[in-house]
Amino acid sequence: MTTIANLKDLMTRNLRSSGIVVAFVLIVAFFTALTDGLLLSPRNVSNLTQQYSYILILAIGMVIVIIGGHIDLSVGSVVALTGAVSAVLVIKGGAPWWVGVLAAIATGLLVGVWQGFWVAYVGIPAFIVTLAGMLLFRGLTYIVLDNVSLSPFPGEYSTIAQGFVNGLLGGYGYDTFTLLVFGLAVLGYAVAAYRNRRAKLSYNQDVEAMPLFVVKTVLVAAVVMWFAWQIATYRGLPVVLIILAALILAYSMITKHSIFGRHVYAIGGNLAAAQLSGVRVKRVNFLIFLNMGFLASIAGVVFSARSSSAQPGAGNMFELDAIAACFIGGAAVTGGVGTVVGAMVGGLIMAVMSNGMQLMGVDQSTQQVVKGLVLLLAVGYDIWNKKRSGARTA
Amino acid sequence: MSESTASPAYGDGPILEMRGITKTFPGVKALSDVNLSVDRGEIHAICGENGAGKSTLMKVLSGVHPHGTYDGEIVLDGTPATFRSINDSEARGVVIIHQELALVPYLSIAENIFLGNERRRAGRLVDWNSTNTEAAELLTRVGLAESPTQPVSTLGVGKQQLVEIAKALSKEVRLLILDEPTAALNDQDSEHLLDILRRLREEGVTCIIISHKLGEIAEIADRTTIIRDGQTIETIDMTDPDSTQDRIIRGMVGRSLDNRFPERTSVIGDEVLRVEDWTVHHPTQPGRVVVDKAALSVRAGEVVGIAGLMGAGRTELAMSVFGHSYGRDISGRVFVHGREVSVKDVPSAIDAGIAYVSEDRKQLGLNLIEDVRRNTSAAGLPQLSRAGWVNEHEELRVAEEYRESMGTRTPNVLVPVGKLSGGNQQKVALSKWIYTDPEVLILDEPTRGIDVGAKYEIYTLINKMVADGKAVLVISSELPELLGTCDRIYTLAAGRITGEVDVASATQEGLMSLMTQEADA
Incomplete structure (x- = not known):
């Protein structure tokens, strides 16, 4: 196959997934132009990662929930509740920072057990269970905080979301450690991609032609290293970025390569067929919500650390941003389809749009209108795409 | 009510004649030159294996497969019928009751009976009085002693079947088609249903009944038409001493086994x-x-x-x-x-x-x-x-x-x-x-x-x-x-x-x- 034909084939076959990446690049270019490059300034790039990290963390859990054919409306309230529990222990009770983190995670797991029980073992639709949870956990947040905000968290705690790893290997106007970490990651990506390509070849699968493969890999490497340079010349590697990267890596592996991940796709794709294939549907559904509770607590810790406080109204509407990220990133409303990476790109599209519009001084109301339209168009495109390709009944 | 007074306006020829019906789906000929003639006021059974084409034939008759998608001719009461939808066939008094009942479980019996055919007053409003009174009358006719306001979900399948029949009667049915009405019923409910069908026959309603139960057919049908592989085999008069179950079975399965199966020698173990x-x-x-x-x-x-x-x-x-x-x-x-x-x-x-x-x-x-x-x-x-x-x-x-x-x-x-x-x-x-x-x-x-x-x-x-x-x-x-x-x-x-x-x-x-x-x- 010629490179051109190959490229065309790749584009049409992966129109959905590559379409979203193309859209992301276009949106970045658009706002960079409109903000005179401010969007891509080192300071803003660093800020952006920190400011939207908790939405991305929520989106990781949410996309698994959505692939399984459910929804979770309660995550915003769970972010608030877990942050509040932590704040009460650390700020009010003077406990060390890690006690707060562990208590928040324990709270998140309890929430997961609670919601997982009702969804999986009682059989109440997740929409109802988590709608109830949204009210329930918000109310508990008010009770835990006694209706007042708590602040500030001690320095170590805030570091989780506000800190940087800098100067570990010395710096010369740029942080060597950051560049090294990213360099290794890019190298790892290239090696993995090459090995995957070779494995596919040995099983007679279609792969893109060598020149195209090289161009693609170099392009990805260039973009990532450029990003690394931006944050290395600012204040170094944000701690939260390390957490986020670890989570993305781990959950990409889990969704793609673990039995649990496969079962989630199977349940979302055809519940009855999954059950008749020996999938323990109840257990899988329970684990999906347990995991969502866990990730919501991580997001709760990051958010409370970032704002260095716990407020009764924290995390309001986060669930909608996380859900939107998943759908923009290609998850199907009917379940069975979606990827962690897709949800991350979807989340970044939302992040860049919000951030870009803020930099331009667009008011809040217009921002909401634009975000709403983007969500609508993304899912509309998804449905149109499915109708066109036909034979895809779910 | 005797048969002759029930239908003098329509003459005395057969109520229904289907002539040379051929229906093809992409790649499959479901019906091939099928003929069916149903007399006024009889109970006419249709027999055949699964997939023989019984249901397709009934869908042609009731307008589910609209006129023009099949070849052949349907004559109802002496005039050609060209149904384009179920509404068309129901307007002429042909009502089909499918095997999967089509009732809305949370609506009342009366609401189900008049669904899509609501008793009205002042143009757009439901007349609840006549809805419930008329429903009660219909329920008496089908021998169902339940309140018309009761939700259908509280009834067993047998009683739901009777509600379907009451619904058909509300449309002034003249030709009632039942697709395996007793398949999901126990013996007692089946017996009751057959009684109702007999009573309807006395009232002048003609019935076509699709059934697999040969004993039941022998008990109730006046004539039986056998369909096999999309073709009519024969129509048997059930009063004929020759109308044995054996004859029906032979008609249903009588086709030769050709070489459609690969050879195998069995080696059977534990x-x-x-x-x-x-x-x-x-x-x-x-x-x-x-x-x-x-x-x-x-x-x-x-x-x-x-x-x-x-x-x-x-x-x-x-x-x-x-x-x-x-x-x-x-x-x-x-x-x-x-x-x-x-x-x-x-x-x-x-x-x-x-x-x-x-x-x-x-x-x-x-x-x-x-x-x-x-x-x-x-x-x-x-x-x-x-x-x-x-x-x-x-x-x-x-x-x-x-x-x-x-x-x-x-x-x-x-x-x-x-x-x-x-x-x-x-x-x-x-x-x-x-x-x-x-x-x-x-x-x-x-x-x-x-x-x-x-x-x-x-x-x-x-x-x-x-x-x-x-x-x-x-x-x-x-x-x-x-x-x-x-x-x-x-x-x-x-x-x-x-x-x-x-x-x-x-x-x-x-x-x-x-x-x-x-x-x-």
């Missing part, structure tokens, strides 16, 4: 699966027994068939054995290789070495949006993984291996299963279960909806499985298929095993009479 005293109750209707003290066994290298008509409990028997996937209050024992095993859920059934390939590939068998590779591995992930992580390279290799050995036609194994043809989808479903390396494989309608060539390939695969020493249980509506592939056949009627026949001594007629045996017979 017993692999034995089911004893297996009783299953309906999941939502308490007290209704779907499978009644069934017992069966399958040996290594043996293909055993289960024959039964629609509603006999074939799928229910198989699915309840496969990890209690159907029904409730299940009792009985299952043995694999002589050792009693637990089949309390699907994973235990799979562990015990049982595999079940569903009759409903799209709803219950495959994940259509997922690719061939992942569907092939869906039930065998434990074999493909270590510590919960799937070995993807091995998975791909397995999928390729099965694509090749099964002869699945797909460009590669990364194509979504939904894009394959029915026959190839079935091969993927088979691959998935053969990869779990089961002791016994239950195939539920393995050739439903696939073309003749693919059927032959599926039969070849069945032969290959038993040659490998597996035990295979085949459920099929097609008797020739069972006779062509099996060593032994069980017949099932109304949830009971009514016979066990060695294929050497089995005939279609013999099987059919066992399959139509009623509880009291």
Whole structure:
């Protein structure tokens, strides 16, 4: 196959997934132009990662929930509740920072057990269970905080979301450690991609032609290293970025390569067929919500650390941003389809749009209108795409 | 009300004549030159195997298949009928009651009766008084002593059937078509329903009844028309002393077995699966027994068939054995290789070495949006993984291996299963279960909806499985298929095993009479 034909084939076959990446690049270019490059300034790039990290963390859990054919409306309230529990222990009770983190995670797991029980073992639709949870956990947040905000968290705690790893290997106007970490990651990506390509070849699968493969890999490497340079010349590697990267890596592996991940796709794709294939549907559904509770607590810790406080109204509407990220990133409303990476790109599209519009001084109301339209168009495109390709009944 | 006073305005010719009806679907000729003549005020039964074309014929008559999509002529009351929808046919007094009842469970009996045909006052408002009074009158006519305001969901199937009839009467029905009305009913309810039909006949309503129960037909029908392979075989006058059940059965199955099945020499070994005293109750209707003290066994290298008509409990028997996937209050024992095993859920059934390939590939068998590779591995992930992580390279290799050995036609194994043809989808479903390396494989309608060539390939695969020493249980509506592939056949009627026949001594007629045996017979 010629490179051109190959490229065309790749584009049409992966129109959905590559379409979203193309859209992301276009949106970045658009706002960079409109903000005179401010969007891509080192300071803003660093800020952006920190400011939207908790939405991305929520989106990781949410996309698994959505692939399984459910929804979770309660995550915003769970972010608030877990942050509040932590704040009460650390700020009010003077406990060390890690006690707060562990208590928040324990709270998140309890929430997961609670919601997982009702969804999986009682059989109440997740929409109802988590709608109830949204009210329930918000109310508990008010009770835990006694209706007042708590602040500030001690320095170590805030570091989780506000800190940087800098100067570990010395710096010369740029942080060597950051560049090294990213360099290794890019190298790892290239090696993995090459090995995957070779494995596919040995099983007679279609792969893109060598020149195209090289161009693609170099392009990805260039973009990532450029990003690394931006944050290395600012204040170094944000701690939260390390957490986020670890989570993305781990959950990409889990969704793609673990039995649990496969079962989630199977349940979302055809519940009855999954059950008749020996999938323990109840257990899988329970684990999906347990995991969502866990990730919501991580997001709760990051958010409370970032704002260095716990407020009764924290995390309001986060669930909608996380859900939107998943759908923009290609998850199907009917379940069975979606990827962690897709949800991350979807989340970044939302992040860049919000951030870009803020930099331009667009008011809040217009921002909401634009975000709403983007969500609508993304899912509309998804449905149109499915109708066109036909034979895809779910 | 006598017949002559009921219909003087329409003359005395037959109420309905269907002449030369031919209906083709893409690739299939469902009806070929079918003739049906129904006299005024009679109960006319239509008999035929599953898939013979009975339901298609009734859909043509009621306008579900609109005029113009079929060839031939329908004459109703002496005037040609060109129905374009159900509304058209109902306007002329032709009402069909389908096997799956079409009532809205949370609406009241009266609301259901007049749904889409509401009693009105002041133009757009529902007249509740006349709705409920008229409903009460209709209920008396069908002998149902329930309040019209009661929700339909509180009624059993038998009573719901009567509500459907009341609904038909509200439309001033003159020709009532019932598609297997008693298939889901117990004996008492069936008897009551037949009484109502007799009473309606006295009132001048003509009835067409599709039924598999020959005893019932003998009891109620004035004439019977037999349909086979989309053609009318004959119409029998039931008062004729010659109208025996044997004659009907011969008409239903009388076709020769040609060479549609691959040769196989059976090498039969030890017993692999034995089911004893297996009783299953309906999941939502308490007290209704779907499978009644069934017992069966399958040996290594043996293909055993289960024959039964629609509603006999074939799928229910198989699915309840496969990890209690159907029904409730299940009792009985299952043995694999002589050792009693637990089949309390699907994973235990799979562990015990049982595999079940569903009759409903799209709803219950495959994940259509997922690719061939992942569907092939869906039930065998434990074999493909270590510590919960799937070995993807091995998975791909397995999928390729099965694509090749099964002869699945797909460009590669990364194509979504939904894009394959029915026959190839079935091969993927088979691959998935053969990869779990089961002791016994239950195939539920393995050739439903696939073309003749693919059927032959599926039969070849069945032969290959038993040659490998597996035990295979085949459920099929097609008797020739069972006779062509099996060593032994069980017949099932109304949830009971009514016979066990060695294929050497089995005939279609013999099987059919066992399959139509009623509880009291």
